[in-house]
Amino acid sequence: MEPDLRGLTRAEIAAALVSLGEKPGNAGAVFMAVHRRGAADLRQLPNVPARVGLALARAFTLAPLAVPERKLAAKDGTRKMLFRFPGDALAECVVLPGKDQQTACLSSQSGCACGCAFCATGALGLKRSLTPAEMIAQFEACLREAVDLRSLVFMGMGEPFLNWENVEKTIRILSDSRGRHFPQVKMTVSTVGVIPVIEELTASDLRVRLAVSVIAADPELRARLAPMEKVYPLRRVLAAVRQYCAARRAHVMLEYILLPGVNDRPSDSAGLAELIEGIPCRLNLIPYNPPGGPGPAAPRIKEFQRELIAAGVRAYLRTEKGADIAAACGQLAARAAD
Numbered sequence: 001m002e003p004d005l006r007g008l009t010r011a012e013i014a015a016a017l018v019s020l021g022e023k024p025g026n027a028g029a030v031f032m033a034v035h036r037r038g039a040a041d042l043r044q045l046p047n048v049p050a051r052v053g054l055a056l057a058r059a060f061t062l063a064p065l066a067v068p069e070r071k072l073a074a075k076d077g078t079r080k081m082l083f084r085f086p087g088d089a090l091a092e093c094v095v096l097p098g099k100d101q102q103t104a105c106l107s108s109q110s111g112c113a114c115g116c117a118f119c120a121t122g123a124l125g126l127k128r129s130l131t132p133a134e135m136i137a138q139f140e141a142c143l144r145e146a147v148d149l150r151s152l153v154f155m156g157m158g159e160p161f162l163n164w165e166n167v168e169k170t171i172r173i174l175s176d177s178r179g180r181h182f183p184q185v186k187m188t189v190s191t192v193g194v195i196p197v198i199e200e201l202t203a204s205d206l207r208v209r210l211a212v213s214v215i216a217a218d219p220e221l222r223a224r225l226a227p228m229e230k231v232y233p234l235r236r237v238l239a240a241v242r243q244y245c246a247a248r249r250a251h252v253m254l255e256y257i258l259l260p261g262v263n264d265r266p267s268d269s270a271g272l273a274e275l276i277e278g279i280p281c282r283l284n285l286i287p288y289n290p291p292g293g294p295g296p297a298a299p300r301i302k303e304f305q306r307e308l309i310a311a312g313v314r315a316y317l318r319t320e321k322g323a324d325i326a327a328a329c330g331q332l333a334a335r336a337a338d
């Protein structure tokens with residue numbers, strides 16, 4: 001089957017036009033027809049010469065954008081959507097409410113191979129990585145649900161840095177001025193710590209923000225909670241993060257999911273403060289959102305925050321969103337896959 005033109009960046013469309021004997025200058029109009037004007041047929045692209053559309057139709061398809069199979073709305077305004085992509089690949093996206101604007105949280109993979117112990121997606125295993133068109137479908141669905149969508153995070157199902165080629169293309173497509181023109185600086189990519197891609201991002205021209213899941217400062221505990229620790233130990237991940245911050249004069253977001261009785265001891269906050277010392281960062285403390293619905297709030301979360309602040313860390317509490325609709329990553333797909 002021919003590739004879907006929707007998953008190509010503008011530069012790739014220009015290269016494809018050259019290989020089809022057409023002028024690359026038409027790439028902008030083609031891109032705009034697909035991503036802004038909602039074209040459904042390559043042979044009828046608005047403002048594109050018919051000859052160019054016919055040439056593209058011989059080499060590419062333009063599949064309709066997928067629509068969600070299920071939609072759920074939480075009391076707090078969180079909206080969650082479940083997609084079933086080809087091959088029974090389930091993936092979720094979420095619209096998270098802010099004060100007067102919203103954030104879209106997209107999945108980069110159906111399931112995840114990383115196997116983090118606290119994560120519903122990890123328990124599913126990896127079904128497959130998602131294509132740019134499938135991530136764009138999630139974005140468009142969020143855009144329709146939101147009133148004022150201002151930011152975008154790749155923090156849904158999957159490890160974005162294990163599907164980086166497609167995530168990078170999605171970022172370039174969504175931020176293109178001929179398409180949705182969504183600012184890269186309003187996009188955040190979250191990783192459990194895939195060092196080679198952190199280094200690649202450091203050297204790239206992308207302006208997206210980086211978030212890293214810390215999980216635990218103690219290497220043994222972290223390896224039990226996040227097996228990726230055995231491949232890319234946190235100390236080395238944070239060394240790559242320090243280089244990223246220095247090279248780009250950027251801050252990084254550090255995410256710490258608080259698991260009561262597991263990684264919320266005073267020794268954990270002390271170890272964490274020591275480990276991240278000197279990194280220009282904002283640390284978000286996230287209460288664990290258990291699969292069975294709202295559980296007891298992390299009892300030590302405020303104390304943990306105080307301990308970190310006293311140690312000089314900019315630590316913030318992230319409020320739990322959409323607990324009544326299983327909004328944490330992978331929870332809805334896990335139920336749908338049962």
Ligand code: SF4
Nearest residue numbers: 112114116119122158
């Ligand atoms: S926390 Fe992220 S990296 Fe870990 S299993 Fe879940 S989706 Fe994968």
